[in-house]
Amino acid sequence: MGFLTPDPGLVFWSAITFGLLVFILKRYAWKPxxxxxxxxxxxxxxxxxxxEKAKAEVEDIKATKVAIMNEAKxxxxxxxxxxxxxxxxxxxxxxxxxxxxxDKIITTARLQIKREKDEAILQLxxxxxxxxxxxxxxxxxxxxxxxxxxxxxxxxxxxxxxxx
Amino acid sequence: xxxxxxxxxxxxxxCVLPYxxxxxxxxxxxxxxxxxxxxxxxxxxADAHEWHVISYNNSEGQKTDITIxxxxxxxxxxxxxxxxxxxxxxxxxxxxxxxxxSLYHGKIYKTDAEGTLNFDDKHEVLNEKPFDxxxxxxxxxxxxxxxxxxxxxxxxxxLYRKEAGAPKGIQSFLExxxxxxxxxxxxxxxxxxxxxxxxxFLLTLFFFIWINNLIGLIPFFPxxxxxTGNISLTMVLALITFFVTNLNGSKSYWAHIFWMxxxxxxxxxxxxxxxxxxxxxxxxxxxxxxxxxxxxxxIIILSLMSLIFxxxxxxxxxxxxxxxxxxxxxxxxxxxxxxxxxxxxxxLFIGMAVKSEEH
Amino acid sequence: MEGLSxxxxxxxxxxxxxxxxxxxxxxxxxxxxxxxxxxxSKIQTAMIIAAVLIEGAAxxxxxxxxxxx
Numbered sequence: 001m002g003f004l005t006p007d008p009g010l011v012f013w014s015a016i017t018f019g020l021l022v023f024i025l026k027r028y029a030w031k032p033x034x035x036x037x038x039x040x041x042x043x044x045x046x047x048x049x050x051x052e053k054a055k056a057e058v059e060d061i062k063a064t065k066v067a068i069m070n071e072a073k074x075x076x077x078x079x080x081x082x083x084x085x086x087x088x089x090x091x092x093x094x095x096x097x098x099x100x101x102x103d104k105i106i107t108t109a110r111l112q113i114k115r116e117k118d119e120a121i122l123q124l125x126x127x128x129x130x131x132x133x134x135x136x137x138x139x140x141x142x143x144x145x146x147x148x149x150x151x152x153x154x155x156x157x158x159x160x161x162x163x164x
Numbered sequence: 165x166x167x168x169x170x171x172x173x174x175x176x177x178x179c180v181l182p183y184x185x186x187x188x189x190x191x192x193x194x195x196x197x198x199x200x201x202x203x204x205x206x207x208x209x210a211d212a213h214e215w216h217v218i219s220y221n222n223s224e225g226q227k228t229d230i231t232i233x234x235x236x237x238x239x240x241x242x243x244x245x246x247x248x249x250x251x252x253x254x255x256x257x258x259x260x261x262x263x264x265x266s267l268y269h270g271k272i273y274k275t276d277a278e279g280t281l282n283f284d285d286k287h288e289v290l291n292e293k294p295f296d297x298x299x300x301x302x303x304x305x306x307x308x309x310x311x312x313x314x315x316x317x318x319x320x321x322x323l324y325r326k327e328a329g330a331p332k333g334i335q336s337f338l339e340x341x342x343x344x345x346x347x348x349x350x351x352x353x354x355x356x357x358x359x360x361x362x363x364x365f366l367l368t369l370f371f372f373i374w375i376n377n378l379i380g381l382i383p384f385f386p387x388x389x390x391x392t393g394n395i396s397l398t399m400v401l402a403l404i405t406f407f408v409t410n411l412n413g414s415k416s417y418w419a420h421i422f423w424m425x426x427x428x429x430x431x432x433x434x435x436x437x438x439x440x441x442x443x444x445x446x447x448x449x450x451x452x453x454x455x456x457x458x459x460x461x462x463i464i465i466l467s468l469m470s471l472i473f474x475x476x477x478x479x480x481x482x483x484x485x486x487x488x489x490x491x492x493x494x495x496x497x498x499x500x501x502x503x504x505x506x507x508x509x510x511x512l513f514i515g516m517a518v519k520s521e522e523h
Numbered sequence: 524m525e526g527l528s529x530x531x532x533x534x535x536x537x538x539x540x541x542x543x544x545x546x547x548x549x550x551x552x553x554x555x556x557x558x559x560x561x562x563x564s565k566i567q568t569a570m571i572i573a574a575v576l577i578e579g580a581a582x583x584x585x586x587x588x589x590x591x592x
Contacts, residue, residue, distance in 0.1 A: 004590065009237075010211060010302055010394060010396035011396045014303070014397045014401075015403075017306055018401065021314070021372060025313070025364065029318050034363060035324075036324035037324075348568075452579070505575050
């Protein structure tokens with residue numbers, strides 16, 4: 001059959017043509033195209049990886065933020081607690097001090113009062129003594145007009161006075 | 165791109181125009197002749213020394229053929245160069261030096277001055293054939309396809325060189341196909357590092373077969389040649405695959421062929437014979453497959469069209485055309501499928517040959 | 524072309540065999556794809572390779588028949 005016998009002319013030309021075609025396309029088409037496609041794929045891969053990395057970083061930052069916030073919260077609470085305690089102690093201190101002061105004042109006041117009272121009593125005593133002397137003087141003046149009585153009193157006092 | 169296509173057309177037209185006027189000549193009408201579908205189909209399937217463009221009946225009722233003569237290159241007592249128009253469609257004998265040649269059913273034979281052909285009882289020509297390196301219809305068609313392929317892909321490559329953005333225009337059409345060949349054929353069948361070496365071959369193979377299949381499906385000039393349905397071309401492609409496969413065969417590949425590891429010693433020589441035969445049947449099957457598929461497609465479509473003339477009725481035409489159209493659609497699929505299968509099997513064979521690991 | 528020749532019968536037998544083989548491959552592949560749609564591309568490639576091997580054998584037989592017929 002004629003169709004199953006290869007024709008040398010066509011074999012020759014197609015071998016040469018196909019060989020040249022492979023050579024030309026390899027040099028001028030496949031190399032640049034495959035290279036471009038590959039580099040683009042690499043770029044995309046790289047970009048995806050970078051995006052993934054950035055996402056992870058954002059996640060990281062978020063986590064850090066939460067951690068910092070939690071820390072801050074704890075710290076704030078501690079601070080508030082401390083402050084509250086401080087307030088408490090300060091109040092207590094103030095109270096104590098005030099009490100002390102008050103006690104001190106009261107004590108001083110008491111002493112003062114006592115001293116004044118004593119002085120007043122003393123003065124009263126002096127005055128009473130003065131009055132007594134005055135009264136006694138007057139009485140004596142009256143009494144001494146009668147001589148016998150004078151004598152009696154003198155005797156009495158003399159009796160009372162002890163010389164020891 | 166538009167400019168390129170326009171330029172291509174302009175070049176083609178310029179090449180063709182002088183021939184077509186020069187080539188047109190008249191032949192006697194054979195209206196009474198019985199229509200022979202087999203002869204018509206075989207004529208269309210076969211290669212030819214002239215490119216038939218169109219036939220029509222001119223005003224005098226004569227059948228006129230417009231054909232493009234193609235150069236004839238014979239190696240016979242030195243180089244013989246002339247145009248195929250010298251044969252006058254096989255009616256004339258051409259004298260070159262002291263040799264006479266005549267054209268019979270698309271083949272050139274050495275004859276005497278009267279162009280006598282001797283036949284055997286099977287009606288095969290006994291005359292000696294000169295060594296024929298002519299630019300036949302198939303060669304011309306192949307060169308057109310090569311121009312188209314180079315134009316397409318170098319243009320695409322230029323676009324890739326320019327900027328590294330998203331593909332556009334012709335790029336976005338070709339890139340999925342290129343990536344398909346790379347990822348689904350080459351990378352699937354062989355190891356990635358080794359595949360890159362064979363990628364240019366596989367890509368060229370795929371697009372060469374595919375585009376030539378499509379050109380063969382174009383029913384008018386400058387298509388219609390049956391290049392990929394010609395056994396010479398498929399043989400060349402299969403042989404190239406054969407050589408690429410076996411010249412790159414790894415040690416373990418040859419070991420698997422001649423001394424199958426793991427098999428009982430007694431069976432090994434038998435396996436070696438089978439594997440050795442397999443070396444040749446693989447490319448042989450490749451050759452036959454492409455040739456038979458594409459030729460069968462052409463034959464079926466032409467047979468359906470012939471029905472109109474065999475039945476000598478226009479009533480059959482709608483059915484014939486509809487069926488032909490369906491076959492044409494199928495052939496469009498087959499054109500891509502056969503290119504895919506040829507490339508896939510080539511990749512598979514090469515992949516088996518270059519595989520490094522033992523298993 | 525003259526009635527029913529041995530060549531025609533041979534071609535018919537080849538077609539029956541090849542069609543049966545390819546249909547078996549295709550149906551098994553479809554089932555496999557239905558079961559495991561995620562590796563359907565791999566099944567498809569394997570299906571095509573197997574079908575093509577049968578087709579090769581059938582074409583080989585057709586060529587032999589044609590050459591002898």
